[in-house]
């Protein structure tokens with residue numbers, strides 16, 4: 001095709017592949033570079049809500065994602081003996097609930113989006129950008145491994161701690177929230193059920209277990225296709241999270257990190273020993289939780305997308321929804337305008353109201369859900385018990401709003417449907 005526009009998308013998780021599908025389907029020449037040597041399938045449940053779900057619907061993927069639902073039926077806050085003291089049903093609509101109605105493992109969603117876009121985008125794994133030279137008419141990109149190339153537009157969808165972002169915005173800060181989370185995959189036992197069980201263990205610690213619907217197991221943590229692997233062990237997902245004033249735990253090497261987690265959670269109680277036993281099984285994914293709040297999301301012909309631009313943190317339950325909505329709006333505006341500058345400005349104008357709402361975390365988060373002392377724990381339980389009463393459930397205002405992220409805060413623009421037929425997931 002004459003005059004085909006080219007785009008380099010850096011990062012193959014959620015935002016990158018979603019953008020790649022929209023642009024590839026509209027006829028762009030799309031290259032995706034991912035620094036890992038494979039599609040990353042780690043991670044736990046992510047929620048797709050409101051406008052995020054609308055985007056999946058418009059991509060023809062809602063049913064594929066629904067079919068990969070984790071099967072979680074709701075959330076129980078439990079005491080040290082595993083007895084629930086406050087229970088919440090899964091959301092019954094597009095938007096609400098601690099457990100969203102469309103809840104999927106991050107790795108499965110990444111796989112679905114990758115497969116959907118792979119026919120109209122070139123994926124390059126195991127490489128990354130080393131330099132960007134924007135001369136106003138295009139961007140010359142240098143890579144660590146591949147030969148340099150020129151693109152009309154570059155989009156960085158590299159997540160919270162994007163390194164290439166430093167090439168265009170060297171001082172972009174990550175607002176650390178003082179919360180660390182370790183994610184693990186464990187063999188499922190008879191004691192496990194289909195609830196998200198959350199235990200506030202005191203001293204700023206929280207332990208939780210969630211169903212995952214895979215037959216995964218330690219060697220195949222995230223995206224085990226049971227049909228291909230009928231002997232695989234059924235698994236559940238575990239979280240250890242910790243509020244701490246110590247910075248830099250996420251930069252420890254694995255051995256040091258495992259030692260810190262063992263020491264910190266040794267006496268936490270409930271199912272924690274079983275989770276600590278799994279620290280060596282190779283499924284550990286550890287992250288420091290933060291937000292990205294930037295005054296602009298682009299420089300010249302290079303734009304930021306998803307968590308790299310506006311990470312709201314997993315506490316918001318909105319990261320994946322923003323990534324999908326951002327990809328849709330950015331692609332729509334790039335297709336609508338000849339100059340990237342105009343497209344990037346419109347993308348920002350349209351999406352920023354949703355981002356700002358998503359980044360407003362519940363009062364006291366994340367500390368309130370990680371009580372340190374006995375009185376703080378008692379307060380936390382009292383608040384949850386009150387929120388779980390049928391009366392609170394009927395009040396659409398405060399209690400309901402507490403667990404209902406603002407996923408409908410904007411009306412998505414309607415862009416013309418892409419010309420090409422969609423590729424089956």
Ligand SMILES: Cc1cc2nc3c(=O)[nH]c(=O)nc-3n(C[C@H](O)[C@H](O)[C@H](O)COP(=O)(O)OP(=O)(O)OC[C@H]3O[C@@H](n4cnc5c(N)ncnc54)[C@H](O)[C@@H]3O)c2cc1C
Nearest residue numbers: 011013014015035043044128158159306307314319320323
């Ligand atoms: C492995 C992993 C596990 C996660 N687990 C959870 C979870 O359990 N719960 C939750 O709520 N959220 C989780 N997230 C974050 C969640 O996916 C995002 O908040 C949200 O979906 C937005 O996605 P994103 O595509 O913008 O960014 P991300 O999902 O963070 O993806 C960024 C992608 O860019 C790649 N990348 C990074 N740097 C470079 C580089 N220099 N060059 C090329 N590629 C690069 C990364 O490897 C990754 O594939 C996880 C992310 C990852 C990468």
